[in-house]
Structures are given as C-alpha cells and as structure tokens.
Amino acid sequence: MNQLSRAVERLGGICFCSARSLCAQRVLLPALTLLLLPAAFAQGVVGAKPAATASEQRAARAFDAARGAKANALTLQEFMARMPKGGDLHMHLSGAVYAETFLRNAVVDKLCVNPKALSFAKNTGLSNAGPICPDGDVTAASVFQNQRLYDALVDAFSMRGFVASAGVSGHDQFFATFDRFAGLDKSHAGEWLDEVATRADAQNEQYLEVMQTPSFFELAPLWNSLGWPSLRGVLDASRDKNSAESSALDFAGDATGTSWAELAALRTKLLAGGLHDEAALDAREFDQALAERKRIERCGEANAAPACAVKIRFLYQVLRAFPPQQVFAQTLLAFEVASADGNVVGLNFVQPEDANLSMSEYNRQMRMLDYLHSVYPKVHISLHAGELAPGLVPPDGLRFHIREAVELGHAERIGHGVDVMYENDARGLLGEMAAKHVMVEMNLTSNDAILGVVPPHHPLPEYRAAHVPLALATDDEGVSRIDLTHEYVRAAMEYGLGYLDLKAMARASLEHSFLPGESLWARPDEFTRVKPACTGQAAGAAKPTASCAALLQSSERASQQWELERRFAAFEANLP
Numbered sequence: 001m002n003q004l005s006r007a008v009e010r011l012g013g014i015c016f017c018s019a020r021s022l023c024a025q026r027v028l029l030p031a032l033t034l035l036l037l038p039a040a041f042a043q044g045v046v047g048a049k050p051a052a053t054a055s056e057q058r059a060a061r062a063f064d065a066a067r068g069a070k071a072n073a074l075t076l077q078e079f080m081a082r083m084p085k086g087g088d089l090h091m092h093l094s095g096a097v098y099a100e101t102f103l104r105n106a107v108v109d110k111l112c113v114n115p116k117a118l119s120f121a122k123n124t125g126l127s128n129a130g131p132i133c134p135d136g137d138v139t140a141a142s143v144f145q146n147q148r149l150y151d152a153l154v155d156a157f158s159m160r161g162f163v164a165s166a167g168v169s170g171h172d173q174f175f176a177t178f179d180r181f182a183g184l185d186k187s188h189a190g191e192w193l194d195e196v197a198t199r200a201d202a203q204n205e206q207y208l209e210v211m212q213t214p215s216f217f218e219l220a221p222l223w224n225s226l227g228w229p230s231l232r233g234v235l236d237a238s239r240d241k242n243s244a245e246s247s248a249l250d251f252a253g254d255a256t257g258t259s260w261a262e263l264a265a266l267r268t269k270l271l272a273g274g275l276h277d278e279a280a281l282d283a284r285e286f287d288q289a290l291a292e293r294k295r296i297e298r299c300g301e302a303n304a305a306p307a308c309a310v311k312i313r314f315l316y317q318v319l320r321a322f323p324p325q326q327v328f329a330q331t332l333l334a335f336e337v338a339s340a341d342g343n344v345v346g347l348n349f350v351q352p353e354d355a356n357l358s359m360s361e362y363n364r365q366m367r368m369l370d371y372l373h374s375v376y377p378k379v380h381i382s383l384h385a386g387e388l389a390p391g392l393v394p395p396d397g398l399r400f401h402i403r404e405a406v407e408l409g410h411a412e413r414i415g416h417g418v419d420v421m422y423e424n425d426a427r428g429l430l431g432e433m434a435a436k437h438v439m440v441e442m443n444l445t446s447n448d449a450i451l452g453v454v455p456p457h458h459p460l461p462e463y464r465a466a467h468v469p470l471a472l473a474t475d476d477e478g479v480s481r482i483d484l485t486h487e488y489v490r491a492a493m494e495y496g497l498g499y500l501d502l503k504a505m506a507r508a509s510l511e512h513s514f515l516p517g518e519s520l521w522a523r524p525d526e527f528t529r530v531k532p533a534c535t536g537q538a539a540g541a542a543k544p545t546a547s548c549a550a551l552l553q554s555s556e557r558a559s560q561q562w563e564l565e566r567r568f569a570a571f572e573a574n575l576p
Contacts, residue, residue, distance in 0.1 A: 095476025190292020346380030517555025540565030
C-alpha cells in the first residue's frame, strides 16, 4: 500500500466543517495534509523535547488507540473531552452563547421577531397579552410554537446548516449573526457566563478569559465634541515636563501626524469630561455579571454547581471599525477599567479586521496602543491580528498587521494570526514572536468558517516549527456550534498533533493567561522544571511544601498551573 493510500485509509472522510458544502470539498484534505507536512510534524514532534514520563507514555498510547488506525474521531472525542485543557483564552461572550439560549432570553425581555430579517426587534408597547409587535413581526414567545421559524432563527444566529452562495460567504454569515441576536438585555450576562462555565467544566477546562464590551455609548457626545486632534502634531506649550508622560510628549507623531502630546491632551479631556466615571460604571457591570453567575451556580454553598470551579476573568473588547475619536476613547476606557478592576485582566480589539476602518485606521490604532501602553504599562494586551486571507483584502493588507500588533501595539498574544506567512519578512517575524514569547490563540474552526483556511494553507505548522507558543481556543463556540474539545480533536485529526503536543498547548494556555502573579515554571514555555520554591515534589501534589504553597498563594497564575498538573496526574493515572 502506497503512502497516499495509507493516509487516506487513516484519515479518509473525517471532516469537522460547520458547512456541508465545505465538508464535501474537503473529505480527503486531512489525509493530503499529512503528506505535505514534514514527517516530524506529522508525528507531532517539532524540535527537541524531553523524554516523556511513564504516565505520559501510557496516555500517549491511549490517545493513539482512541484515534485508531482509521482515525476514529468519535473515540478521540470521548478521550479529549476528559483530558484537562487548561484555559480558553479567546472567547467572545455573545458569540459563545448558543442560539437557543438567546431565544429564551428574548421571551423574558418581551422582544419581537422579524420573520423576514430573522432578527430580534423591539416591541412597540405591552398589553395584558404580552408585547405588541410592529406589523409583520411576531412575539418571541410565539416562535416556540412555530418549529419552522425556530429552526430558521437558530440557523440565522449561527453557522448551523450554512451553505455559501453567490455573494454570501461564511465570513458574511458569521459576522451577520451578531446583529441578528442583538438587542437582548445585558442583565443576562450572568446567565451567559454560567452557560460557558458549565460547558467548560464538562470538558475539564478550568479557566476562561471572556471578551465582553460593556456599555460605553453614553460617552458619544463627549468624544464627538472633542473630535480628533489636528494633524499638525503641535506640542502643548503648557505641558508639565516632569509628568509621567514627559517622554511620550517628545514623540514626533504617528503616520497620520498625531503626536503623543495631542493624545495626552485628549486623554486628559476625556477623563475630565466623564470617562473616569464611566470606567467605574463599566467595572460594576463586569462585577455584577460575575456575581450573578455565582448566584446561579450557588458558588460557596454546600450544593454549589461543579461549574464554580471554572475561574472567569474578562478582556475588555474595543470596537475597532469606528472613527479614531471613538476608538481612542473606548481604548482609554478599557485601560482605565483594567487598571482598576481585578476581574478585567486586559483588552482586545474586535470586529472584522477587513472592514474599511479596521484596515485604513490600523496603523493609527496601533499607535494609540503604543501611547496608552506607555501610560498604563501593567495592562495586558491581546490583539486580533492577521485574521485575513488572500482575496479578502488586497495583498498589501496582508503584509504588516501581526508585526505592528507586536511591535507597536505591544500585543502579548495574537488572536488568529492566519496571514503570518504573507507578512514582510515572515521568517523574521516568527523568530521575533518566539523570542518574545508572543503566543498565538489558535481558532481552527473559526479560521475555516470565516476565512476558508484549512490545511495545507493554515500556518499552524509554521508557528510550531518556529517554536512560537500556541494554545487552542474556541473564538465563538455558540455561533460555530462547537466546543473546545472539538478544536482539540480537529488539531489531532487534521494537523497530526499527538498527546504531548496537545498537553503542551493546554499548559501554554495558562502560561500565557493574564492572571496576576509569576509562573509556576522556571523558564517561559518550558514545561520541564518548576520554580525552586516548588521543587522536590510532583507538580500538582495534593499537599505542596510550605515554600511552594506560599508561591501558589501569591500567584493566581501559578495556582491555576498547579491545578492543571494535578488534573493531568489524575487523568493519566486513570488511563489503561
């Protein structure tokens, strides 16, 4: 039997696409991928690695048996659902909730449904019979008596059953879903957090960094009245040379001519005009959502739900596809909230990266981050960058986003990073990311559904070969109708990753979390030796030594890493 035949027998017919049309085109793609990738990668080995322990060898054998000679995705699914996965660092709350939940929420909120647009609509009033809907609309409650409309709404709110057609791509469908289920009251956020935490707990996840945009449009009159600084870059003659921002004020200006002095002046005006007060309101909104989630799950009580064990922190979402005065104001708001609220561990820019303002304002936005990072150096930054593919934007648009996110935007993590091999000096960029330990959040199903990028066109092998740290994430598991286990199975089936590779990714998810405190590991991204305080015992031991307990008590990150090692030890010990 030749190599192709063996690969086809091993992987033939296995597909993880959301859309049937995509699956039909990619039946043999995973098999061909293993032939195109280097042999070392196909075996899940890139670079020198320490010898596996006896328990890891046993787990690897069980993993290989689950995957099987004919690549049985179902047995592997069961194995991976039990395997510890650390955290999901790339998850948008609204996109993580399943459509069925939104439909129930709409009844509580007394919303209407537009059957033609397949979207929620506001009622025009209330009566004893319920909400009064505009002509042609129906109440959300009536949807549950109309199976056809119910199914159509679930499809419209997600990628379920989507088949691309002329003028409507997976990209279009994916991003259109968010406007369709918009309008729900944000008081449901606690319920949504409970949903994602419960799903995470069922898959042996322990930590989530959830992206969420709190209310902020109350500031619109302020940022509109202030506008955007002139392009002259004139320094404010009255500035205080001894201020914390004095070095920033000498900056000559960005590519658009706006100086750091002007940004500093704009920041001062925004804070004085009410932005500081809005930051306090936003922090309260985050905190209330977490409190409601804990109430639902009865955390701290005798009958607490298992999902209470899942730690949740927020990333503040900044909407990038808007004029600069709005983006700067919201970015400043994000830095302020993350500086004051321990539940908000960083920020990220969202919305389609190929949108007009996302593209045309990209450099200016990275320079906004460059300036604000100088003022708030302790605030963590993860950025969507390189969520692009050839044809979606002109070739020039593929050449600089990831590099500018790292070098100007101070991104500690990159979301997606799909177009990295189209960047100027791609190999140099990969080396820089590896040297700086900039992690990439890998969202395989999202990359497929939105960009149509799958093996052999996906850069995951290139990142691994360059030793750039990687972690798997879901992106929008509700819209994509997936979970994190699905992404682990897909990584194993389509990219040939083995048990130790996936274990390293789970560890990387916590190593690169934005939780406060030092890492458990002695060296970044080397999961072989713990800090001196915790040596002399098995990582994850039930009773750490006094010095180790002190480290775990002082560091949320190290504590979560210790818990992950405990879970791996239990998982591997119970395998045949």
